[in-house]
Structure formats: C-alpha cells, structure tokens
Amino acid sequence: MLNLDRLRVLYAVRSHGSVSAAALALRVTTSAVSQQLAKLERETGQRLLAKSGRGVRLTDAGRLLAEHAERILSQVEVAHADLEAQRGQAVGELRVGAFATAARGLFPAALATLRGAHPQLRPTLREMEPEEALRVLARGDIDLAVVLDWYNRPLALPGGLARVTLFDDVADIALPVAHPLADRSEVDLTELADEHWVSWPPGAICHDWLMFTLRGRGIEPKIEHTAFEHHTQLALIAAGLGVAVAPRLGRTPVPDGVALVPLRGSITRRVYAVWREGSTGRPSVRAAVAALHEVSPDG
Template sequence: MLNLERLRTLDAVARHGSVTGAADGLHVTTSAVSQQLAKLEREVGQQLVAKNGRGVRLTDAGRLLADHAARILSQVELAQADIEAQRGQVVGEVRLAGFPTAARGLFPRAVAGLRRDHPDLCVRISELEPERGIQQVLRGDMDLAVVLDWNNKRLPVPGGLAREPVLDDAADVAMPADHPLAGRAEVGLEDFAADDWVSWPAGEFCYDWLVFTLRSRGIEPRIAHLAGEHHTQLALIQAGLGVCVTPRLGRGPVPDGVVLVPVRQPMLRHIYAVWRTDAERRPSIRAAVEALREAGRAVEGVQAY
C-alpha cells in the first residue's frame, strides 16, 4: 500500500518544482524529501524523479503518480473537513497568510479572538504578498490567505478557491506639510501630475495598480522611489521626496511633517479571505474567517477619516 506521507512529498515536489521548494513547503530538510522519494520509488518499483541540471524533474511515472497523489490528498482534505464538521469543534491547526498591512491591522485582533474563543485551535500566521498567499493556499502550504484588490483593478483568483469579504479599506494621498495642496479638504490624483511618486516595488500588484490608475487619469507617473513598507514610504514623504497613496489599514502613526488628504474619487482596497473549496466545511476555517470579519468590522468602525 502506498504511504500517504510519501505521496504528500511527491505532490510537494510536483507543485514546487524542486526538492528545495518541497522541503520549504513541508517544513522538513531536503535530505528528508530525498529519502521519502527514494522509499516511494522502491514501493512502486519505478523511477519517479530524475536529475535535471541542478534540480530534478518528474519522470512519466512520477507525473502519473503525482496526479493521483493530488487527487488522493484532496480527498483526505475533504475527509478531514467532514470529520471536523461532524464533530463541530474548532480544533487542530489553521495557517493564515496576509499582506503586511493586513498582518499588522487585522491579525493581532483576529488571532487574539480565536485564542480566546477557541483555545484548542493553534493559529500560525505568515506575512505574504497577495499573489504568493494565493499560491500557498493552492499548494496547501497555507489554509487561508487575506488578499486584496482595488475598486478599479481586480486580483485574479483561480478556480478551486472560496472567498469572503473582510473589509473595504480607503486610501489617502500623503504629502509633505509644505506641499501646495496640503491644506485642501480633498484632492484628485490628477492634481499631482508634476510630482514625484513613492510607490510599492515594481512587479507587485499595488505598483501595477498605481501605474494603471495614474495613467487612467491622464498622468504618466514619475515614480522616483520604491519601498515595500508604508512606514518607509511615509518617511520618504516626510523628507520631502514626493507623494504617495497610503491606505488606512495598519497605517499607524503618521510622521510629523506629513499631511494626509482624502481623494475626491475614493480609492478602495477590497480585502477578503480565500481558502480551498475542499476545506469549506472545516470549522477552523469558518472560525478564522469570522474572526477576520469581526476584526474588519472593528477597523471600519474607527478608521473613518
């Protein structure tokens, strides 16, 4: 009989494309992955992986068995969900991923609520950008991810994932206190056509959104500085090095010398949770989603500008 953990190892190699990636996803050593693969090859009597440069590739037999392994593991996930649902208790472990401001603005309240209401549930959190969070959920390395899109640019969500809204997060324009528009009650992005911009790193979803949005307003953006953390972006604004869009969730204290002004045409980040549909019935997933929604409602109640 095929060993389930060895099938899980083969599935991880197929999903991650390497022994190292599989080891990271399974939280084991590369040596452990190699040993499991060798044992599985002895069980089936065929070679499942072959060297490919510095990495490995699946043989025809390996791809065939990996396809079966994915289906078997999906059925195991469904069985676990059904058993948990029948028992009706929130127990076990749930792994949450979230982009930085969600991790800062939502996770402390949500995880504390889960610990209070469900003491037998172990919650583990990781900070991941939305695209990577979705990938980790699809791979089974995370149970749930908090991701985002914008009101004018959607983040593609692959099939096989369920989703539920957590909150809508407004964003403002941050500028130096001596900026000519700092005294306005509201502004339009087109008012900053001549300004330098501070943005998220190139290639990230929010960077693409910013460029798309500015161009849609007739602005060819002059992006002068890139920073992933909002605190770093605001420090650059404080130094007089440009302007930036800054969402309210997880923003924290605004440095002296920085002014935030709302936008006439509101810019909203739609923040939602995603998880695999085959885990839909797990009470731990439903409890985590509800805890995030409660945290979102609390944030919405205090972040009105």
C-alpha cells in the first residue's frame, strides 16, 4: 500500500524541482524528505531519484508515480471537500495566502469574523506575492489565495482554479506635502515624468506594473528607492525623497508630510479570492470568501 504522505513528498519534489525546495515548501528538513523518498523507493521496489550534477532528478518511474500522486492527491482533496460539504460546517484547517496590503487591510477583520462565526475552523495566513500564491495554491500547499491584478495588466490564472472578484482598490499618488502638485484635486501620470519614484522592488507585481504603465505613457521612470512595505514607502515620501503610487487598501495610517492626490482616470487594481475548483463545495472556503466580502471596502 502506497503511503499518502510519501506520495505528497514525491509530488512536492517534482513540483518544486529539488529536494531542498520541496523541504522548504513542506516545512520539513531536507533529511526528512530524503528519508520519506527512500521509504517510498523500498515500498515500490523502484528507483525514483537519480543524481544529476549536484542535485537529483526523477527517474522515469519517479515521474510516472509523481503523475499518479498528483491525481491521487486531487481525489483526496475532492473527497475532503465532499465530506466537509456533507457535514455542512466550516471545520478544520484552512491555509490562506495573501499579498501584503490584503494581509494587513483585510485579514485581521476577516479572521476575527471567521473565528466568531466558525469556532471549529482554524485559518492560517501566509503573506506572499500573487504569482507565488497562485503557484502554491495550484500545487495544493494552500487552500485559498487573495491576489490582485491591475486594470491594464491582468494576472493569468492557471487551469483548475476558480475565482471571485472581491473589490476594486483605487490608487492615488503620494507626494511630499511641499510638492507643487500636492494641493491639486487630481494629477495625471504624465505630469510626473521628471519625478524620482519610490517603488516596490523589481520582480514584485506592482513594480512591474508601474514600469509597464509609465513606459506606456512615454516615461522612463527614475526609481530612486524601493521597499516592499507601503508604510516604508510613505515614510520615504514624507521625508521628501520621491513620489509613489499608493493604493488605498491597507494604507492607513498615512504619516504627516504625505499628500494623497487622486489620479486622473481612476487607476485601480482588482482584488480576487481564488481556490482550486475541487474545493468549491468546501464550507470553509465558502465561509472565508464570505468573510472577505463582508470586510471588503465594497462589502
């Protein structure tokens, strides 16, 4: 009889590409992963891994079993969803991933709502970028993701996932209060062509969007400072060190020294809840989505 936990480890190695990456995703040691794989090889009587340079690769038998493991784990998830739906209650663990401002601006209230309404549900939150959240959701490492895309740059959704829109998050321009445009009722991005920008680090979805959008307006942005945390960005602006796009979700408190001016044309990013299609019937997923709707700005 094949052990389900060992199949999960094999599938993680295939999904993440290495034993160390699988161990990180599974939150265990690399030696624990190696031990589980060695036991699985003894159970199957097949060699599942082979050395490849400094790492390992799956053998033909390993790839074949990993493909079966993916289907088996998917069926286990459907069975879990069906049992939870049959019981009709949101119970057990619910693993959620969300980008930083959603983690700050939505989840304290959403998790408190879930705790009050569903005391047998144990939601856990991990902060992560949207693209990473979709990857780990598709692999089964989390159960629900809250992600975003921008009005002019949609985020591709992998197959097998379902989503619902929570709300549109409006973005303003954050300026030092002494800036000549700080008292305007609105400002256009083209008016900021010569500014020094405070941005998210390269590779972050919002940084890539900012570069794409400004270059689309004929502006080559001068990125002076980068920070993942919005409050760090606002602190830099309060010190007179640049300007930034500042979405409203999770933005407060805004420090003294920062002026927020609406952007002409209402630039927005759309916030979604995403889950695997096999989890659609889970009461815990439905309860979490309902809580997110309830605490959303449009809720």
